[in-house]
Amino acid sequence: MRVVDFSFSASFAVLILVLNVVEVCNGSETSRFVRNVEKTVDMPLDSDVFALPPGYNAPQQVHITQGDHEGKAVIVSWVTPNEAGSNKVLYWSEKSKLKKQAFGKVYTYKFYNYTSGYIHHCTISNLKYNTKYFYEVGIGYSPRTFWFVTPPEVGLDVPYTFGLIGDLGQSFDSNITLTHYEQNPHKGKAVLFVGDLSYADNYPFHDNVRWDTWGRFTERSTAYQPWIWTAGNHEIDFVPEIGETEPFKPYTNRYHVPYKASESTAPFWYSIKRGPSYIIVLASYSAYGKYTPQYKWLEMEFPKVNRSETPWLIVLMHSPWYNSYNYHYMEGETMRVMYESWFVKYKVDVVFAGHVHAYERSQRISNIAYNIVNGRCVPVKDQSAPVYITIGDGGNLEGLATNMTEPQPSYSVYREASFGHAIFDIKNRTHAYFSWNRNHDGYAVEADSLWFFNRHWYPVDELSSSEQK
Ligand SMILES: [Fe+2]
Numbered sequence: 001m002r003v004v005d006f007s008f009s010a011s012f013a014v015l016i017l018v019l020n021v022v023e024v025c026n027g028s029e030t031s032r033f034v035r036n037v038e039k040t041v042d043m044p045l046d047s048d049v050f051a052l053p054p055g056y057n058a059p060q061q062v063h064i065t066q067g068d069h070e071g072k073a074v075i076v077s078w079v080t081p082n083e084a085g086s087n088k089v090l091y092w093s094e095k096s097k098l099k100k101q102a103f104g105k106v107y108t109y110k111f112y113n114y115t116s117g118y119i120h121h122c123t124i125s126n127l128k129y130n131t132k133y134f135y136e137v138g139i140g141y142s143p144r145t146f147w148f149v150t151p152p153e154v155g156l157d158v159p160y161t162f163g164l165i166g167d168l169g170q171s172f173d174s175n176i177t178l179t180h181y182e183q184n185p186h187k188g189k190a191v192l193f194v195g196d197l198s199y200a201d202n203y204p205f206h207d208n209v210r211w212d213t214w215g216r217f218t219e220r221s222t223a224y225q226p227w228i229w230t231a232g233n234h235e236i237d238f239v240p241e242i243g244e245t246e247p248f249k250p251y252t253n254r255y256h257v258p259y260k261a262s263e264s265t266a267p268f269w270y271s272i273k274r275g276p277s278y279i280i281v282l283a284s285y286s287a288y289g290k291y292t293p294q295y296k297w298l299e300m301e302f303p304k305v306n307r308s309e310t311p312w313l314i315v316l317m318h319s320p321w322y323n324s325y326n327y328h329y330m331e332g333e334t335m336r337v338m339y340e341s342w343f344v345k346y347k348v349d350v351v352f353a354g355h356v357h358a359y360e361r362s363q364r365i366s367n368i369a370y371n372i373v374n375g376r377c378v379p380v381k382d383q384s385a386p387v388y389i390t391i392g393d394g395g396n397l398e399g400l401a402t403n404m405t406e407p408q409p410s411y412s413v414y415r416e417a418s419f420g421h422a423i424f425d426i427k428n429r430t431h432a433y434f435s436w437n438r439n440h441d442g443y444a445v446e447a448d449s450l451w452f453f454n455r456h457w458y459p460v461d462e463l464s465s466s467e468q469k
Contacts, residue, residue: 027463028408031416031447035440040171040399042199042210043217049175050213055142057082059120061215061254062137063222064148065229066190066272069261071151073125074226076104077256078137079215084118091124091135094147109253112242114208121256129153146223149189151275156311157428160275163188164389164422166318166354167196167232169396170214173419176439177395178221181421183443186435188423190225190274194354195232195284195318199396200250206237211250229255230281231268232318232354247285257281262301269294271301276426278310284319284355288335298339302346307456311429313348315386320353322362322379322388324412327401328355341368344384347455350424350434354392358401359422359436360415361448362388363463379411383459387452395419395439413463414448430458 043049053060059078067073076089084106092099104122108115120137127133130152136145152158163181168174181187198214200206221227235251237244252267259270268283280301288294305313319328321336332353343351344366366382393400402417420438427433432452441447451467453460462468 028410028412029414030404030408031414031418033416033418033438033440035418040173040395040397042169042171042397043175045209045213049217051216052081053142053144057085057138058142059138059144060219061212062144062146062219063215063227063255065226065255065257066274067123067258068125069258069272070154071272071274072127072129073123073258074127074148074150075121075123075256075258076135076137077119077121077254079117079119079212080138081117085141086139087120087122088139089122089124089135089137090139091133093128094132094134107253109249111208111237111244111250112205112239116208116253117212119253148224148226151189154273154310155276156308158276159428160277160426161186161188162277162424163191164194164352164391164424165191165394166194166352167357167392167396168193168218168394169196169199169398170210170217171395171397173395173439175217177419177421178218180437180439180443182221184421184423184437185444186423186425188225191221191227192279192314192316192352192424193227193229194316194352194391195230196234196354196392196394196396197232197251197255199234199398201234201237202397205242206239206244208250211254215254228272228279228281228316229257230316230318230354231283231285233285236285264297265293269297273310276310276429277312277314278305280313280315282315282317282335282339284317284332284335288338290338295338298342302342305346311454311457312426312432313346313455314424315343315348315351317351317353319355320360320388320390321351322365322411323356323390324360324405324409324415325356325358325401325417326403326405327357329405331355336367340366343386344368344382347384347459348386349432349452349455351386351388353388353390354394356390356392356401357396357398358390358415358417359393359420359438359448360390361413361436361450363411363413364461365411379409383461384455387450389422389434391422391436393419394421416447418447420447430454
């Protein structure tokens with residue numbers, strides 16, 4: 001068990017009024033953590049986190065993500081504002097110092113009266129596992145250098161730590177969330193991002209300048225560790241009244257993912273292996289009914305997962321299937337009906353979703369017995385089913401989801417309307433430690449946690465185990 005450091009950030013401490021009157025019902029807990037709920041507002045355009053890097057045509061909005069299926073490639077992306085400039089990436093490992101080069105492609109797009117900068121995407125391949133690399137972009141005018149560490153080779157008892165962030169936006173609270181993630185002593189080596197990035201679509205005409213500011217705001221993390229992207233509803237940007245009828249246009253131009261490496265036909269659903277994990281990203285806002293491309297892909301995808309190679313099976317999606325808040329209630333239901341039986345059959349360890357601006361963790365439950373006439377349509381405990389975690393509490397300008405359905409469903413273990421982030425810390429083939437951090441606490445304080453037991457290698461009920469604290 002971790003030693004918790006109760007060091008407190010004074011600037012956040014003032015926000016807290018009264019602490020922790022907890023309502024407990026059948027093992028379900030609704031936190032009554034009381035806070036001074038101030039309106040969540042976006043940071044102004046002249047905020048320091050949005051500042052342009054110095055120099056002519058200096059690359060900005062630098063971000064990386066995994067570039068292949070196994071973790072030996074990285075997609076490096078950046079934007080140059082004045083001209084396309086060089087599409088070259090120079091990169092070298094900490095050990096060899098021998099500089100190699102790769103060349104990317106440049107994209108631009110228009111959105112109503114906005115014209116994007118020059119968006120570069122460059123895949124660097126054949127990297128060594130577990131190696132620190134430096135990379136340089138903006139060659140010719142104002143080069144900038146960053147670094148990343150490649151994951152360990154895919155394997156059974158390979159420790160690896162993921163951060164979890166959702167629905168981030170660019171408010172003052174978003175900045176606190178990102179800072180808490182960066183300062184977390186157990187910070188991840190990659191971020192699983194469960195959708196809703198910039199919230200630019202909350203501005204008139206979906207002002208895409210707010211996509212640029214989001215890219216600059218998050219660069220301090222995204223340039224140094226891969227963020228694994230999931231598309232949310234705020235990525236759709238479908239606005240026919242102003243002539244914008246191509247869904248996901250800003251998102252797909254700005255954020256590339258390695259979907260072809262998993263034989264997907266669209267960037268909204270895909271999979272990667274990373275260290276000890278197999279991660280399947282699903283699309284809540286692309287067709288998922290029977291015979292659709294996503295359905296056919298997922299049907300073929302699950303049997304490919306080899307738990308003797310990647311013991312941990314993680315699914316990311318934006319709209320949660322199990323959500324007991326009065327926000328987006330049952331929006332994930334139709335996808336649940338289509339896919340839940342596969343999740344149980346293939347023993348998914350955990351499903352992370354966003355969309356609801358709060359935190360919630362479920363028991364292992366399924367609701368797959370219903371066949372139209374038998375009336376068996378309630379969630380039941382199921383040790384082959386995943387734990388469902390909603391982590392849409394990144395802090396965007398829409399504020400917290402504070403209104404919950406009452407009573408709390410018995411399958412809902414813990415729910416709380418606070419901004420925060422989480423960590424999924426895989427130790428070996430059997431154990432992973434999950435923790436949730438709320439922004440109102442110190443950086444090292446865990447507001448909720450659970451030792452996960454792997455569904456393939458150690459399918460014991462976590463909630464009744466003496467291993468839990
Ligand atoms: Fe959403």
